[in-house]
Amino acid sequence: MHPPLSELLASARVVALPLAVKFRGLWTRELMLFQGPEGWTEFSPFVEYNDDEAVHWLRAAIEFGWSPLPELHRDAIMVNATVPAVGAEQVAQVLSHFDGCRTAKVKVGEPGQQLSDDVARVREVRRILGPEGRIRVDANAAWNVDEAEHAFHALAEFDLEYVEQPCETLAELAQLRERTQYMDVPIAADESIRKAEDPLAVAQAVAADVLVLKAQPLGGISTIVELSESVSLPVVLSSALESSVGIAMGLYAAAAVKELNFDCGLGTASLLAADVTAEPLVPVAGQIAVQRPVVSEELVERFAADPDTTSWWLERLERCYDLL
Known part of the structure; x- marks a missing residue:
C-alpha cells in the first residue's frame, strides 16, 4: 500500500541545487524530498521526462521512505x-x-x-x-x-x-x-x-x-x-x-x-x-x-526552489501519484 498523497505533500520539499560543473546541459538540479517513516527519500526525474517515466521514480521514492530495506551484502x-x-x-x-x-x-x-x-x-x-x-x-x-x-x-x-x-x-x-x-x-x-x-x-x-x-x-x-x-x-x-x-x-x-x-x-x-x-x-x-x-x-531552506518551480513539482507529484 502506498501512503496517502496528503502524507507525501505534508513533508514535500522542492530544492534547486547548483552544480559545480555543467552536466547534461544543466547548471542546477531540481528535485523533491519527502520524509517517510524509514527516513528521507527523493523524487527527482529530470524535468523533461513525461509522467509515464516519472512515475517509476515516485514508486522508488515511496519504497525508500516507507518500506524496510532488503538484506544487504556489503557496507x-x-x-x-x-x-x-x-x-x-x-x-x-x-x-x-x-x-x-x-x-x-x-x-x-x-x-x-x-x-x-x-x-x-x-x-x-x-x-x-x-x-x-x-x-x-x-x-x-x-x-x-x-x-x-x-x-x-x-x-x-x-x-x-x-x-x-x-x-x-x-x-x-x-x-x-x-x-x-x-x-x-x-x-x-x-x-x-x-x-x-x-x-x-x-x-x-x-x-x-x-x-x-x-x-x-x-x-x-x-x-x-x-x-x-x-x-x-x-x-x-x-x-x-x-x-x-x-x-x-x-x-x-x-x-x-x-x-x-x-x-x-x-x-x-x-x-x-x-x-x-x-x-x-x-x-x-x-x-x-x-x-x-x-x-x-537549514540547507533545504537555503536552496528551496522558487514558488513557481515548487508549484510545478507539486502538480507533477499529484499527476504521477494518480498513475501509481
Whole structure:
C-alpha cells in the first residue's frame, strides 16, 4: 500500500541545487524530498521526462521512505569518478573531487562537440589515472552504428573498460556488438533498460555485455534486486545526478545486489556545488559507506526552489501519484 498523497505533500520539499560543473546541459538540479517513516527519500526525474517515466521514480521514492530495506551484502560501495563533457584542460579539476577513485566514467558524444573533443578528454583522463586506472565512456545514445564503430576505433588506444549506451535502440546495440566483437570492448546498456517496457529485453536480445541499473528510474531497490537476479550479465549501479538522499537509495540498492564486480556510478554528489546535507555522500578512498545522510533543514531552506518551480513539482507529484 502506498501512503496517502496528503502524507507525501505534508513533508514535500522542492530544492534547486547548483552544480559545480555543467552536466547534461544543466547548471542546477531540481528535485523533491519527502520524509517517510524509514527516513528521507527523493523524487527527482529530470524535468523533461513525461509522467509515464516519472512515475517509476515516485514508486522508488515511496519504497525508500516507507518500506524496510532488503538484506544487504556489503557496507561500502566502490565508486567511479564521473567526468562530464568538459574540455581536456578541466579534467584534472573534475577528477580532484573524486578522492581515491580508480575508475572514471567519461561523457562523450555531447551535442555540439566533435569526436576529437572526446578523444582529447579521454586521453587526459588516461594520463591522470595512469595505466592501472579504469576508463569507461558514456555516449547517452548519441551515435548511430557507423559513428559508434568509428568512435570505438578512435578510443581503442585508451583500453576502455566498456562503452555505455553508444546507440539508442536494441537492434543498433546488437549490430554494433557484432561488428566490434573482435575489438573486445564490452557494451553496457543504460537507457535501453530504464526506458524499456521490458527491462530484461536487452539481455535477451544479446545486445549488451553489462547492464547499468539506476534505482529511481527502474522503480526502486526491490526492482533492482529482482532484475539483477533475473539476468546472467554483470550489473553496475549508477545514479541520476541526485542529492545525497538519492545517492543513498543507490548505495542501498548496490548493497542489496548479490554480485557486484564493477565500481558503481554513485559518486555524483561530488558534481554538486551544494547538497541537502552538511556531510554529502561523496567518495573517500574510492568508496562510500552505505548510509542515509542527515538532511539539514537549514540547507533545504537555503536552496528551496522558487514558488513557481515548487508549484510545478507539486502538480507533477499529484499527476504521477494518480498513475501509481
